[in-house]
Amino acid sequence: MQIRESLAELSSEPLHASLTAASMESMNLLNNIAGAYPSAVSFAAGRPYEGFFDTDQLFTYLKVFTGYLRDTRGMTEQQIARTLFQYGDTKGVINELIARHLAVDEGVDADPGAIVVTVGFQEALFLVLRALRADDRDTLLAPSPTYVGLTGAAQLTDLPVLPVPSGDGGLDLDELVRLLRTARHAGRRVRACYVTPDFANPVGVSMSVPDRHRLLEIAAAEGLLLLEDNPYGIFHRTPDRRPPTLKSLDPHGRVVYLGSFAKSGVAGARVGFAVADQPMPDGTLLADQLSKIKSMLTVNTSPVAQAVIGGKLIAHDYSLVAANTAETAVYRANLGQVLTGLGARLGTVPGVSWNEPDGGFFVVVTVPFTVDDPFLEHTARTHGVLFTPMHHFYGDGTVSRQLRLSISTLTPDRIEEGLDRLAAAVTDRIAADRASGVAVPTGAAS
Amino acid sequence: MQIRESLAELSSEPLHASLTAASMESMNLLNNIAGAYPSAVSFAAGRPYEGFFDTDQLFTYLKVFTGYLRDTRGMTEQQIARTLFQYGDTKGVINELIARHLAVDEGVDADPGAIVVTVGFQEALFLVLRALRADDRDTLLAPSPTYVGLTGAAQLTDLPVLPVPSGDGGLDLDELVRLLRTARHAGRRVRACYVTPDFANPVGVSMSVPDRHRLLEIAAAEGLLLLEDNPYGIFHRTPDRRPPTLKSLDPHGRVVYLGSFAKSGVAGARVGFAVADQPMPDGTLLADQLSKIKSMLTVNTSPVAQAVIGGKLIAHDYSLVAANTAETAVYRANLGQVLTGLGARLGTVPGVSWNEPDGGFFVVVTVPFTVDDPFLEHTARTHGVLFTPMHHFYGDGTVSRQLRLSISTLTPDRIEEGLDRLAAAVTDRIAADRASGVAVPTGAAS
Numbered sequence: 001m002q003i004r005e006s007l008a009e010l011s012s013e014p015l016h017a018s019l020t021a022a023s024m025e026s027m028n029l030l031n032n033i034a035g036a037y038p039s040a041v042s043f044a045a046g047r048p049y050e051g052f053f054d055t056d057q058l059f060t061y062l063k064v065f066t067g068y069l070r071d072t073r074g075m076t077e078q079q080i081a082r083t084l085f086q087y088g089d090t091k092g093v094i095n096e097l098i099a100r101h102l103a104v105d106e107g108v109d110a111d112p113g114a115i116v117v118t119v120g121f122q123e124a125l126f127l128v129l130r131a132l133r134a135d136d137r138d139t140l141l142a143p144s145p146t147y148v149g150l151t152g153a154a155q156l157t158d159l160p161v162l163p164v165p166s167g168d169g170g171l172d173l174d175e176l177v178r179l180l181r182t183a184r185h186a187g188r189r190v191r192a193c194y195v196t197p198d199f200a201n202p203v204g205v206s207m208s209v210p211d212r213h214r215l216l217e218i219a220a221a222e223g224l225l226l227l228e229d230n231p232y233g234i235f236h237r238t239p240d241r242r243p244p245t246l247k248s249l250d251p252h253g254r255v256v257y258l259g260s261f262a263k264s265g266v267a268g269a270r271v272g273f274a275v276a277d278q279p280m281p282d283g284t285l286l287a288d289q290l291s292k293i294k295s296m297l298t299v300n301t302s303p304v305a306q307a308v309i310g311g312k313l314i315a316h317d318y319s320l321v322a323a324n325t326a327e328t329a330v331y332r333a334n335l336g337q338v339l340t341g342l343g344a345r346l347g348t349v350p351g352v353s354w355n356e357p358d359g360g361f362f363v364v365v366t367v368p369f370t371v372d373d374p375f376l377e378h379t380a381r382t383h384g385v386l387f388t389p390m391h392h393f394y395g396d397g398t399v400s401r402q403l404r405l406s407i408s409t410l411t412p413d414r415i416e417e418g419l420d421r422l423a424a425a426v427t428d429r430i431a432a433d434r435a436s437g438v439a440v441p442t443g444a445a446s
Numbered sequence: 447m448q449i450r451e452s453l454a455e456l457s458s459e460p461l462h463a464s465l466t467a468a469s470m471e472s473m474n475l476l477n478n479i480a481g482a483y484p485s486a487v488s489f490a491a492g493r494p495y496e497g498f499f500d501t502d503q504l505f506t507y508l509k510v511f512t513g514y515l516r517d518t519r520g521m522t523e524q525q526i527a528r529t530l531f532q533y534g535d536t537k538g539v540i541n542e543l544i545a546r547h548l549a550v551d552e553g554v555d556a557d558p559g560a561i562v563v564t565v566g567f568q569e570a571l572f573l574v575l576r577a578l579r580a581d582d583r584d585t586l587l588a589p590s591p592t593y594v595g596l597t598g599a600a601q602l603t604d605l606p607v608l609p610v611p612s613g614d615g616g617l618d619l620d621e622l623v624r625l626l627r628t629a630r631h632a633g634r635r636v637r638a639c640y641v642t643p644d645f646a647n648p649v650g651v652s653m654s655v656p657d658r659h660r661l662l663e664i665a666a667a668e669g670l671l672l673l674e675d676n677p678y679g680i681f682h683r684t685p686d687r688r689p690p691t692l693k694s695l696d697p698h699g700r701v702v703y704l705g706s707f708a709k710s711g712v713a714g715a716r717v718g719f720a721v722a723d724q725p726m727p728d729g730t731l732l733a734d735q736l737s738k739i740k741s742m743l744t745v746n747t748s749p750v751a752q753a754v755i756g757g758k759l760i761a762h763d764y765s766l767v768a769a770n771t772a773e774t775a776v777y778r779a780n781l782g783q784v785l786t787g788l789g790a791r792l793g794t795v796p797g798v799s800w801n802e803p804d805g806g807f808f809v810v811v812t813v814p815f816t817v818d819d820p821f822l823e824h825t826a827r828t829h830g831v832l833f834t835p836m837h838h839f840y841g842d843g844t845v846s847r848q849l850r851l852s853i854s855t856l857t858p859d860r861i862e863e864g865l866d867r868l869a870a871a872v873t874d875r876i877a878a879d880r881a882s883g884v885a886v887p888t889g890a891a892s
Contacts, residue, residue, distance in 0.1 A: 013580070013635065013637065014580040014581075015577050015578065015580055015735060016576055016577055016578070016579055016580050016739075017580065018576075018738075018739065018742065019577065019735055019738055019739065024738055024742075027738075027741065028738075047532060047533055048532070050524075050527075050528055050531070050532060053524070053527035053528055053530075053531040053532070054527055055512060055523065055526055055527045055530060058508070058530060058531075058750065059505060059508070062504070062505070066501060077501065078496075078499070080501055081496075081499035081500055081501045082496055082499055083714075084499075084501060084504060084714050085496070085499040085501075085504075085712055085713060085714045086493060086494070086496060086499070086713050086714060087493055087708070087713045087714070088714065119565050119744040119748075120744060120745055122742070122743060122744055122745050123743065123744050126742075126743055130462055130464075130602060131461045131462055131465065132461065132462070133462055134459075134460040134461055134462050134463065135460075149742060149745075152741070152742030153742055153743070155742070156576060156739065156742055156743060158604075189459065191459065262533070266531055266750075267531060267532050267533045268529075268530050268531045268532055268533070268534065268748060268749045268750050269748055269750055270744065270745065270746065270747065270748040270751075271748075289461060289465055292464075292465055292470055292473075292474075293462075293464065293465065293602065295473065295598070296464065296470075296568070296572075296595060296598030296599055296601070296602055297568060297569065297572055297599070297602060297743075298565040298566060298568055298569050298716065298744065299566055299568050299595075299716065300716065301716065302565075302714060302715055302716040302717075302748055302750075302751045303714045304504065304712075304714050304715055304748075304750065304751055304754055305716075305748045305750055305751050308750055
């Protein structure tokens with residue numbers, strides 16, 4: 001019976017706390033419900049639109065990139081093959097191309113040497129959190145509600161997150177200052193604040209330009225790093241009215257810019273990056289420190305995957321705004337259709353409201369009842385529509401009367417069908433609550 | 447002066463301890479010396495041979511893989527494009543192909559659902575260590591000397607490593623048991639032992655088959671997981687005399703197999719995997735737990751990168767032994783040339799000896815003086831040859847009279863040139879030591 005005892009012994013020993021965290025359970029539960037109702041209309045997944053995917057593009061991008069290595073960088077065929085097949089520089093191969101993209105699309109002047117190319121945004125985030133978490137006094141500020149990947153990466157580094165209330169104007173900056181000072185007074189070392197100024201997941205809305213300037217001033221005055229996440233910024237309904245990124249406005253070197261190509265490039269390449277130009281005492285940059293951690297985590301980002309993104313950047317003169325003209329039009333149309341469709345179906349229902357983002361993937365709907373997981377499961381089963389209950393983005397048991405709709409992957413007819421189903425689910429539930437005498441709140445969402 | 451103060455404040459706060467660890471400094475120092483002497487003959491880099499790299503193969507592999515998705519998995523063009531362009535399953539896309547490879551090449555019967563495809567071996571290692579490190583009682587056993595990436599990944603998870611002496615027979619198994627019991631008696635929770643049974647980096651030699659069986663029995667009796675790393679196993683001088691992997695011999699489910707395609711597949715794809723079929727109390731497998739951590743670290747391994755490896759596996763009927771016939775011949779010839787060349791040049795020099803691996807990338811040379819970094823720097827500058835001082839693989843200040851030669855990337859003429867230079871450096875140093883009256887040790891290497 002030695003075998004069974006040994007296995008039992010393995011199983012009974014605890015695993016890392018991140019594996020039993022509420023945010024991890026949330027992801028599993030949402031995935032399970034989505035998997036159980038595959039024919040439901042899904043407003044749940046925040047994935048890029050699939051209508052323009054084309055396998056031939058992959059080969060085109062790779063050829064454009066090898067042409068660039070040959071013609072612009074003067075490589076021999078052997079050097080090109082080595083670049084793609086061998087281990088590569090830990091910091092990356094396409095740093096120069098990313099720097100040009102940042103100049104063209106984001107107004108960011110980045111030194112290629114201050115860029116670390118990563119396995120998606122998520123690895124870039126992990127590298128920064130791992131670098132900053134030196135001991136158990138360290139703390140991170142982050143919006144509440146927030147992206148579940150932030151919560152997860154923080155848990156992987158045992159870094160506690162101090163939630164900063166975030167509403168339709170983004171982060172509550174007065175609360176941020178108050179929480180920061182209180183935490184420091186209590187002996188916490190508040191290292192950074194995570195923020196998505198543009199169309200943040202899950203709230204969907206953006207920070208005003210004055211608030212961006214004020215956040216930068218707070219960061220400079222308080223000695224706080226800002227970790228700027230910007231996957232949705234280019235998907236603005238009116239592209240020439242995009243507000244500037246924090247990084248482009250930052251006179252004090254307080255912003256670490258964490259880039260993603262998952263929505264604007266090719267999600268399947270899993271390429272992202274960090275711009276970390278903060279100087280270190282030893283004369284290196286923060287990027288060099290992140291690179292050291294990366295060398296022990298993933299060694300380097302696949303140069304083949306980087307070649308796909310590099311080729312796409314070159315093919316569109318370094319502009320992902322230009323590369324995503326068709327996609328942006330889809331997202332703009334979908335967002336407009338969802339907002340109009342909500343108005344037509346639920347505009348006069350007491351207690352029902354929603355925000356109106358200028359772009360991005362998300363709309364948050366407030367209803368006069370608690371949006372819990374049993375309601376999601378009921379709606380998926382009975383009405384055939386999926387969304388994300390907002391309580392999952394708090395990660396601390398917060399209840400909420402809000403749900404998140406993602407508009408990015410649907411076609412117009414599926415949106416109409418989905419909104420019909422959602423409206424039926426909401427009005428049926430309100431009617432049922434009234435019939436059973438449940439008080440219907442109509443004030444601000446909790 | 448607010449700006450300067452803020453930057454100073456950032457810089458003065460500590461970063462994670464992994465960034466100042468000895469192993470991280472080792473990597474930097476070795477990279478700096480290699481970078482300073484680019485024309486030196488390098489026996490330092492343990493990279494795959496570059497002579498057969500061919501960019502066209504990349505396109506071939508991708509086409510083979512899309513053909514497989516179309517013909518074998520019955521996907522439409524739209525589904526193929528979605529597989530490559532969209533976010534993918536966290537556990538991977540090519541699990542079935544990897545399982546077939548493991549059956550063909552390694553005698554391992556792996557359920558595809560027990561496989562997690564990772565960003566190289568290094569991420570697979572990190573996922574396991576992150577899962578197993580629950581609190582500060584947890585400890586890992588690992589050979590000493592060992593692969594620096596093991597030390598680095600353990601540091602990223604704040605997991606202390608208890609070194610197990612490892613010599614020309616691999617791990618000292620009596621010492622392993624003694625250390626394990628002593629540590630547990632002292633309240634440590636010893637979760638696993640990292641081991642590379644075949645041609646381990648840096649010692650180059652392999653464990654005997656009886657020792658493999660004994661290690662498995664120890665693991666079962668003591669309730670210990672074994673983390674098997676096997677990047678070099680297929681590069682055996684006599685392929686039909688390869689000893690079986692630990693995983694293939696394991697009757698007790700104690701082995702987590704950590705796979706690499708960096709040497710046998712395409713290093714630039716950065717694809718590896720874990721086979722973690724251990725059952726958890728909740729009915730899932732350890733692989734499912736690793737997948738959860740991966741979802742917060744890199745989300746999923748690039749399906750484009752997986753397609754490159756998947757295509758290579760299919761193109762060679764799932765056998766990387768078959769795919770690497772030419773490479774194995776190069777490594778076999780290089781290893782033979784290095785061993786013969788050492789004999790011809792240093793065979794009669796007192797105090798100089800080396801081991802004789804049956805394959806792999808590494809040979810360890812013992813000399814009658816301490817091989818420190820100043821000696822490496824001197825040898826690079828004066829003689830134009832690079833190697834790796836073995837003390838870097840101890841990571842704890844251990845001094846050593848050994849150096850590691852890597853035979854994998856050189857051509858025959860460069861090997862001759864390099865051995866001439868190395869022999870000159872060694873004999874010059876011995877003569878200088880004699881001339882200055884330094885006692886020359888001739889016993890076993892420390």
